[in-house]
Amino acid sequence: QVQLQQWGAGLLKPSETLSLTCAVSGGSFSGYYWNWIRQPPGKGLEWIGEINHSGSTNYNPSLKSRVTISVVTSKNQFSLQLSSVTAADTGMFYCARRNLLRGEIDYWGQGTLVTVSS
Amino acid sequence: DIQMTQSPSSLSASVGDRVTITCRASQGISYYLAWFQQKPGKAPTSLIYAASSLQSGVSSKFSGSGSGTDFTLTISSLQPEDFATYYCQQYYSYPLTFGQGTRLEIK
Numbered sequence: 334q335v336q337l338q339q340w341g342a343g344l345l346k347p348s349e350t351l352s353l354t355c356a357v358s359g360g361s362f363s364g365y366y367w368n369w370i371r372q373p374p375g376k377g378l379e380w381i382g383e384i385n386h387s388g389s390t391n392y393n394p395s396l397k398s399r400v401t402i403s404v405v406t407s408k409n410q411f412s413l414q415l416s417s418v419t420a421a422d423t424g425m426f427y428c429a430r431r432n433l434l435r436g437e438i439d440y441w442g443q444g445t446l447v448t449v450s451s
Numbered sequence: 452d453i454q455m456t457q458s459p460s461s462l463s464a465s466v467g468d469r470v471t472i473t474c475r476a477s478q479g480i481s482y483y484l485a486w487f488q489q490k491p492g493k494a495p496t497s498l499i500y501a502a503s504s505l506q507s508g509v510s511s512k513f514s515g516s517g518s519g520t521d522f523t524l525t526i527s528s529l530q531p532e533d534f535a536t537y538y539c540q541q542y543y544s545y546p547l548t549f550g551q552g553t554r555l556e557i558k
Contacts, residue, residue, distance in 0.1 A: 368547075378487075378495070378538055380547040393546040427494055436542040437485045437500030444494045 335360040337442035339428045341413075345449045351415040355428030355442050358409065362386050366431040367411040368438065369402060373424040383431060384411055418449045453477050453541050457550035463558040468529045472553045474522045474539035483543035486515055486524045489552075490535045498537075499524065531557070 341353030355367070369381040382392035384402045392400050401414040415422060428442040454477035464470050474484065482502040487495040497506045499515040502522055512527045526533055534557050539550040 377551045378540070378549040380549070391545055395546070431542070435500065436483055437497070438487075438540070438542075439497050439500070439506060441494040441496065 335430065335440045337428050337430065337440055339426075339442040339445050341426075341445055341447070343446055343448060345418050345447065347419050347449060347451055348417055349449075351418050351422065351426075351447055351449075352412065353426055353428070353445055353447075354410055354412045356408070356410045357430070360430075362406060362409045364433050366391075366433055367402075367404065368429040368431050369413045370427045370429055371422075371424050372427070373421075376424075381413065381415075381426075385433065418447075420449050423447065423449045452546055453480060453544060453548050455539055455541055455548050455550040457537075457539055457553045459553060460551065461554040461556065463556045464529055465558045466529055466531060469525065469527045470529065470555065472524045472526075472537055472539075472555075474517075474524070474550050476520045476522075476541055476543075479519045480541045480543035482518045483541055484515070484517065484522050485540045485542065486513075487538045487540065488535050489538065495538065526555075529555075 336358045339355040363386040366383040368383040382402050384390045384404050399416045404411040425444045427444045429438045430440040431438045456475045458473045484502045486499040489495040498513050503515045514525045536552045536554045538552050
């Protein structure tokens with residue numbers, strides 16, 4: 334049973350850096366892209382970016398200047414850093430697995446609520 | 452970016468009904484279309500990929516169709532647990548993009 338367990342700081346001040354980590358268990362770490370997706374309160378889903386096991390990344394151009402996604406293959410973990418946060422970055426952040434060959438997202442983490450407030 | 456537009460944005464239906472949600476892409480995406488279900492306060496779950504293939508463990512009451520720019524998600528025999536928000540998502544090109552969601556409510 335594939336599980337994605339995520340954690341990170343839930344309350345940030347403007348200009349700080351958001352940092353979240355997602356640990357993968359119950360399945361292979363290679364053969365997939367590991368994704369971050371966010372959801373502002375009451376709104377829809379926005380793709381942030383992804384990384385594969387070898388460290389190759391793809392980012393949403395709308396966030397690219399502020400996003401870093403990294404991987405620690407030995408721990409089956411990947412992380413998100415989003416710099417210079419503002420209140421507009423408040424919302425739920427999800428990690429997710431995307432099949433490298435077929436392309437679809439199949440498993441999601443439980444989500445982490447991040448609030449940016451002074 | 453490819454824009455994904457869902458209709459309707461909200462939908463009221465009764466237990467036992469059959470409903471259809473539409474998703475339109477701003478350009479052709481072949482069959483690279485997925486559907487997700489999200490219940491309040493929960494993470495999304497994956498229902499369908501490749502426009503019409505059911506994810507493992509998902510009830511056959513969910514079905515998808517379409518290719519190119521126009522896609523549909525049909526849910527048959529609605530049960531109370533099916534009332535949720537549904538999202539389509541294209542994975543044909545970067546950045547991956549989602550529809551705005553369709554909220555399915557009990558009438």
